[in-house]
Amino acid sequence: MTDREDFERAGRRAKDAAAELAPLTRAVKDAALHAVADALEAATAEIVKANAEDVTRARAAGTAEAMIDRLSLTPERIAAIAEAVRSVAALPDPVGETVRGSVLPNGLDLRQVRVPLGVVGIIYEGRPNVTVDAAALCLKSGNAALLRGSSSAHTSNSVLVDVMRRALAGTPVPADAVQLVPGTSRESVKHLMRARGLVDVLIPRGGASLINSVVEESTVPVIETGVGNCSVYVDAAADVAMAVEILLNAKTQRPSVCNAAETLLVHADVADAFLPAALAALAEKGVTVHGDERVRAYGDAVVPATEDDWDTEYLSLDIAARVVDSLDDAVAHIRRHGSGHTEAIVTASQPAARRFTARVDAAAVMVNASTRFTDGEEFGFGAEIGISTQKLHARGPMGLPELTSTKYVVTGDGQVR
Amino acid sequence: MTDREDFERAGRRAKDAAAELAPLTRAVKDAALHAVADALEAATAEIVKANAEDVTRARAAGTAEAMIDRLSLTPERIAAIAEAVRSVAALPDPVGETVRGSVLPNGLDLRQVRVPLGVVGIIYEGRPNVTVDAAALCLKSGNAALLRGSSSAHTSNSVLVDVMRRALAGTPVPADAVQLVPGTSRESVKHLMRARGLVDVLIPRGGASLINSVVEESTVPVIETGVGNCSVYVDAAADVAMAVEILLNAKTQRPSVCNAAETLLVHADVADAFLPAALAALAEKGVTVHGDERVRAYGDAVVPATEDDWDTEYLSLDIAARVVDSLDDAVAHIRRHGSGHTEAIVTASQPAARRFTARVDAAAVMVNASTRFTDGEEFGFGAEIGISTQKLHARGPMGLPELTSTKYVVTGDGQVR
Numbered sequence: 001m002t003d004r005e006d007f008e009r010a011g012r013r014a015k016d017a018a019a020e021l022a023p024l025t026r027a028v029k030d031a032a033l034h035a036v037a038d039a040l041e042a043a044t045a046e047i048v049k050a051n052a053e054d055v056t057r058a059r060a061a062g063t064a065e066a067m068i069d070r071l072s073l074t075p076e077r078i079a080a081i082a083e084a085v086r087s088v089a090a091l092p093d094p095v096g097e098t099v100r101g102s103v104l105p106n107g108l109d110l111r112q113v114r115v116p117l118g119v120v121g122i123i124y125e126g127r128p129n130v131t132v133d134a135a136a137l138c139l140k141s142g143n144a145a146l147l148r149g150s151s152s153a154h155t156s157n158s159v160l161v162d163v164m165r166r167a168l169a170g171t172p173v174p175a176d177a178v179q180l181v182p183g184t185s186r187e188s189v190k191h192l193m194r195a196r197g198l199v200d201v202l203i204p205r206g207g208a209s210l211i212n213s214v215v216e217e218s219t220v221p222v223i224e225t226g227v228g229n230c231s232v233y234v235d236a237a238a239d240v241a242m243a244v245e246i247l248l249n250a251k252t253q254r255p256s257v258c259n260a261a262e263t264l265l266v267h268a269d270v271a272d273a274f275l276p277a278a279l280a281a282l283a284e285k286g287v288t289v290h291g292d293e294r295v296r297a298y299g300d301a302v303v304p305a306t307e308d309d310w311d312t313e314y315l316s317l318d319i320a321a322r323v324v325d326s327l328d329d330a331v332a333h334i335r336r337h338g339s340g341h342t343e344a345i346v347t348a349s350q351p352a353a354r355r356f357t358a359r360v361d362a363a364a365v366m367v368n369a370s371t372r373f374t375d376g377e378e379f380g381f382g383a384e385i386g387i388s389t390q391k392l393h394a395r396g397p398m399g400l401p402e403l404t405s406t407k408y409v410v411t412g413d414g415q416v417r
Numbered sequence: 418m419t420d421r422e423d424f425e426r427a428g429r430r431a432k433d434a435a436a437e438l439a440p441l442t443r444a445v446k447d448a449a450l451h452a453v454a455d456a457l458e459a460a461t462a463e464i465v466k467a468n469a470e471d472v473t474r475a476r477a478a479g480t481a482e483a484m485i486d487r488l489s490l491t492p493e494r495i496a497a498i499a500e501a502v503r504s505v506a507a508l509p510d511p512v513g514e515t516v517r518g519s520v521l522p523n524g525l526d527l528r529q530v531r532v533p534l535g536v537v538g539i540i541y542e543g544r545p546n547v548t549v550d551a552a553a554l555c556l557k558s559g560n561a562a563l564l565r566g567s568s569s570a571h572t573s574n575s576v577l578v579d580v581m582r583r584a585l586a587g588t589p590v591p592a593d594a595v596q597l598v599p600g601t602s603r604e605s606v607k608h609l610m611r612a613r614g615l616v617d618v619l620i621p622r623g624g625a626s627l628i629n630s631v632v633e634e635s636t637v638p639v640i641e642t643g644v645g646n647c648s649v650y651v652d653a654a655a656d657v658a659m660a661v662e663i664l665l666n667a668k669t670q671r672p673s674v675c676n677a678a679e680t681l682l683v684h685a686d687v688a689d690a691f692l693p694a695a696l697a698a699l700a701e702k703g704v705t706v707h708g709d710e711r712v713r714a715y716g717d718a719v720v721p722a723t724e725d726d727w728d729t730e731y732l733s734l735d736i737a738a739r740v741v742d743s744l745d746d747a748v749a750h751i752r753r754h755g756s757g758h759t760e761a762i763v764t765a766s767q768p769a770a771r772r773f774t775a776r777v778d779a780a781a782v783m784v785n786a787s788t789r790f791t792d793g794e795e796f797g798f799g800a801e802i803g804i805s806t807q808k809l810h811a812r813g814p815m816g817l818p819e820l821t822s823t824k825y826v827v828t829g830d831g832q833v834r
Contacts (some may be wrong), residue, residue, distance in 0.1 A: 019752065023775045104797060108786055115712065115778065117808050158424070200808050215613065219633055221809045242831040249833035335436065357826050360442045369829035371524055378834075379825070380521060391534050391617050391822035392638045393810040405808035408796070409774050412786035414659040416666035417795070 006182040007191035010146065011198035016117045017176035018144040019107070022116050024172060026093035029140055032173040033089040038137075039167035040132065040160070046077050050159035051128065058152055067306055069124045071153055081132050084383065088136040089384040094401040095142045108119040109411040114404040116142030118200035121181075121192050122385075123148045123214060125206040128156040135164055135178045137385050143402035144177040144224040146199060151184040200405075201393075205386050206311070223394060225386030226257030228341035229313045230371040233330040234278075235347035236269040241272075242280050243346040244367065249370040250344065252285045256315050258387060259342050259374040263310065264289075264321040265330045271298070271323050287317045294323035310337040327352055331359045338362060340389045342374040363396035365391055423599040424608035427563065428615035431536045432594035435561040439533050441589060443510035449588040450506040453556075454499040456584035457577070458764055461495050467576040468545065477570055487543045488570055497547050501800065505553040508799040511818040512559045518663055525784065526828040533559030533619035533823040538598075538609050539802075540565045540631060542623040543749045545573040552595045554802050558820035561594040563616060565609055568601040610635040617822075618810075622803050640810060642803030645675030645758035646730045647788045650747040650773070651695075652764035653686040658686075659761040659785065661695050666787040667761065669702045673732050675789045675804060676759050680727065681738040682747045683704075688715070688740050692746070704734045711740035727754040744769055748776045755779060759791040778811035780806055 008357045021029075040047070051073040058068055073081075094114050101111040121142045122134045131147055138145035142163045149157045157180055165175040175329035181188050193198065204214040208227045215222050232250050234243045266274055275298040282289055283301055290309045291302040301386040302321070309320040310333070327345075334343050344366035345356040364374040374396065376384025381399030388394045394402035438446075457464070468490040475485055490498075511531050518528040537560045541547045548566055555562035564591040566574045574597055581591040598605050610619065613636040621631040625644045649667050651660045667678035681750055683691055692715040699706055700718055707726040719738070726737040727750070741747045744762075751760050761783035762773040770784045783789040792811060793801025798816030805811045811819035 019776070019778070022778070102797065104795070108790060110796060112525070112813075116779070218635055221638065221807065223809075237832070245831065245833055253834055353828070359436070361439070361535070362824060364825040366825060366827040367826070369827055369832045370834055372834045373525060373824070373827060373832065378521070379527060380519065389636065392640075395822050396529075396825050405812050407779060408781040408791070408813050409784070410781060410786055410790060411770070411784040414656070414662065415786045415790065416662055417670055417787055417789045 002226050003183050003185065003187050004191055007195070008198070010179050010182055011119070011195050013176040014144040014146050014179055015198055017174040018116065018118045021139070021144060021177050022095075022142050023269045024142070028172050029093065029142070030089040032138055032168055032171040033085050033139060035167040036136065036164050036170055037085040039163050040078060040082045040085070042073050042183055043159070043163045047073055047078055047156065047159050047163065048075065051156040053155045054153050063152070067126055069307045070129065071156075073128060073156060077129070081129050084133060085136045088140050088383055091139065091140065091400055094404050097401075099406055106415050107412065108415055111409045112406050113409060114401065115407050117403060117405050119144045119146060119198060120403065121146045121148070121195070121199045121202040121220065123192065123202065123206070123210065124150070124191060125210065126150045130205065131157045131160045132164070133383065134385060136162075137400065137403060139173065139177060139324060141400045143403055146179055146181055146192065148181040148189055154184050176390060190217065193220060196220050203386055205369050219393060223386070223388050223398070225388055225398075226258050227313060227339045227389055228387075229262050229311065229337060229339040230258070230259060230342040230344070231263035231265055231334055231338065232261045232344045232346065232371065233265040233327075233334075234270055234274055235268060235327060235345055235349060235352050236267040237349035237352055238267075238270055238274065238346040239348055240270065240274050240277065241276055244281050246344065246346055246368070246370050247278055248285060250280055250372055251282065251319050252317065253370070253372055255317055259371050260315070261338070261344070262312065262314050262319060262384055264319055265333055266295070266321070266323050267327070267330070268294075268323050268325050275299075282319065285317070287319055289319055289321050291321040292323065295321045313339070327355060331356065334360055335364070341387065342366060342371040344369065344371050363387065373380045419603065420600050420604050421608055424605060424612070425588055425615070426597055427596050428536070428612050430593040431561040431563050431596055432615055434591040435533065435535045437591050438556070438561060438594050438627070439559050441559070441625055446510065446559070449501050449585055449590040450556060452584045452588055453553065453581050454502040456580050456595065457495060457499045457502070458578045460576070461492050464490055464576050464580065465492065465574065467510050470572045470574040471570050471744050480569070483542055488545065488573075490545060490573060493693055494546070501550060502553045505557050505800055508557065510557065510815055511821050514818075515687040516823055518692065523832050524829065525832055528826045529810055529823050530826060531818065532824050534820060534822050536561045536563060536615060537820065538563045538612070538616045540566070540619065540621045540627065541567070542627070543567045544569045545577060547622065548574045548577045549581070551802060552578075554800055554817065554820060556590065556594060558817045560820055562598055563598055563609065565598040565606055571601050574610055581738060607634065610637060615789075636758040640803070640805050640815070641807040642805055642815070643672050643675045644730060644756045644806055645677070645804075646679050646728065646754060646756040647676060647759045647761070647765065648680035649678045649750055649761045650682040650744075650751075650756065650789065651684060651687055651691055652744060652762055652766060652768055652769050653684040654766035655684075655685065655691065655729065655763040656688055656765055657694065660691055661698050663761065663763055663785070663787050663828055664695055665698055665702060667701065668704055668736050669734065670787070672734055675703050676788050677732070678761070678788050679729065679731055679736060680754070681736055682750055683712070683738070683740050684744070684747070685711070685740050685742050692716075699736065702734070704736055706736055706738050708738040709740065712738045730756070744772060748773065750775055751779070758804065759783060759788040761786065761788050780804065804807055
């Protein structure tokens with residue numbers, strides 16, 4: 001059997017499973033999630049053993065320690081993964097929620113209700129915990145999951161999916177609601193991207209190059225996630241101490257994530273008061289500042305910024321910095337270089353805050369708060385499947401409701417036009 | 418200058434216009450819409466003259482009269498188009514609406530507010546009124562419109578856009594918020610489909626082949642509209658007279674539109690009572706029934722259905738018909754052949770209605786009502802830009818809110834993580 005036939009069989013099984021899963025009640029889905037969580041914990045030894053094979057292979061291939069760390073599963077991490085599944089069970093079920101409803105003039109009863117999307121394809125990189133997180137979120141929202149993780153984690157992912165499917169086999173949730181895409185070749189990703197009609201949405205989670213290639217090649221609708229070239233704009237009317245604290249937090253609290261700050265924009269009027277303190281604080285945390293000429297005037301350690309720096313998502317202890325002459329220049333910089341993730345302003349001026357929030361086009365705009373708050377947990381949505389940086393369907397942290405569509409149910413007693 | 422450079426200039430102007438348009442108030446946008454409506458009426462003679470050129474060319478090319486009728490603009494039709502623009506002005510502005518809001522435990526004020534999508538590309542067929550309707554809906558929802566109509570209506574569309582742009586030039590709304598895609602070649606459509614980063618969403622309005630080619634080739638997110646292979650399922654517990662009336666209305670009241678019925682599914686237990694009356698009523702209206710063997714037993718005029726008939730959107734006085742043994746068989750037929758637009762059940766049984774609405778996956782599911790009600794006006798949304806048959810972003814009739822995205826505005830007083 002070819003890869004393509006293998007894939008189509010898996011896709012059709014996922015589609016059938018989605019149809020079976022859609023009308024199941026919350027109680028049934030939650031019980032299945034608890035069965036999955038218990039099964040994962042019970043299979044700890046088996047999972048750790050499979051994971052050790054992936055880790056050994058990765059070490060032999062000279063993989064960096066940070067990547068090895070992301071790949072590794074320990075009994076403690078497996079317990080945390082199981083606990084995350086139980087947290088998903090505790091979240092409200094979005095399916096069936098009435099989004100709007102009315103009675104039309106002709107007496108028709110119109111209700112728009114949330115329904116599952118159907119089959120959700122997820123393409124992701126090294127972390128095997130995503131395999132379980134994504135499956136749990138899909139299952140709770142009534143969707144079948146077709147998972148395509150990194151080939152470096154394939155042994156771990158195979159065992160994780162196997163354990164979940166065995167757990168589901170004892171419940172009304174069809175085991176085929178959770179599947180790995182067959183094969184580890186690049187072709188197998190292509191099948192997923194071209195599976196229009198079998199797969200309802202694709203969510204790539206990873207770096208810019210993965211996401212671009214999915215957007216370019218996919219005929220299945222895609223939700224882009226994750227690329228965050230976020231900035232902190234320190235307005236003329238900023239409280240300087242607050243601005244330093246927000247900047248440090250946004251840049252250094254966890255530099256490797258998408259909602260960390262990558263650019264600092266400083267209004268010229270506050271540069272004298274703010275930049276010396278800010279540069280000293282950044283230096284103390286080991287941050288390299290890539291500054292324009294005006295920023296470099298405030299510190300010898302500032303390295304010259306190139307045009308590329310404004311577009312770079314460092315994900316490291318680096319930040320690009322520029323002095324701007326006005327709030328509108330900051331907005332224009334963001335329009336040109338931002339990735340539409342999170343942009344922050346620090347200001348005590350109400351008109352400045354109002355103008356910035358109205359004119360900056362991003363998933364999240366922060367006023368006097370760190371960019372690091374753009375997150376499903378922080379926003380109170382519970383777990384998230386990713387942070388959408390596009391404008392269609394979902395924008396910002398995607399929780400369970402963002403994994404649903406709607407349908408109109410129209411009830412009458414014989415109405416015709 | 419190449420076509421591609423021409424297109425990119427237009428796209429960049431649209432993107433700049435969208436940024437200017439986004440923060441404008443409802444009052445400003447409504448005044449601009451009234452200026453557009455007045456200008457269209459004042460330019461009636463100019464528009465009719467341009468349209469006559471398109472019509473002459475279409476006649477010379479041997480175009481069918483139905484198409485000529487869709488293409489033609491008369492003073493009365495221009496007045497109706499202007500009036501439709503005024504109706505759009507009268508609709509509520511979706512921009513700025515708070516979709517959800519809360520105060521987080523750390524005191525951050527979280528609001529999710531509606532914002533324009535940005536630049537909306539619309540690809541459509543013969544009717545020049547779509548040029549104005551689409552521009553008005555985009556403008557009201559704060560979006561710039563990049564319009565690509567049929568080359569057969571290019572002279573009419575050029576004048577319509579010209580008149581609208583001249584009207585906008587006297588308002589705070591930038592004229593570049595309404596543009597035709599430069600050129601009439603097939604290449605110019607390709608530029609629009611590949612304009613990721615310049616165009617935020619593409620809405621193709623037309624037949625299945627247009628929509629498929631856009632989905633296949635576009636890197637810009639697409640909202641699919643319009644293909645409707647809708648069915649009426651007459652349940653065992655149906656009121657027979659009501660079922661006949663709904664079927665006739667769904668099939669014959671306006672056969673050329675996407676929410677007209679194309680398939681009839683009849684439960685075996687009601688076939689004796691329903692089919693003779695239904696076939697007689699359909700014959701009287703001139704409908705050709707393409708039936709399976711069991712349907713053919715009820716009428717000599719029924720022509721044999723082929724496998725293709727189940728998947729055909731006739732848009733004519735034809736209907737495919739099949740007898741099924743159960744509600745679940747009807748649901749299975751719809752799952753296999755439906756286009757996800759509108760499916761109707763006629764039944765007096767509450768459990769049957771509940772099972773059908775829960776298991777049929779479509780933009781709209783009708784209980785004891787005609788499929789013809791799936792429509793923005795009928796649903797009370799005012800004008801619609803199309804009927805989405807996909808599951809992402811918008812499903813069913815798309816009004817003004819469906820032409821928006823959202824952004825999170827998060828306001829604090831120095832919060833960090």
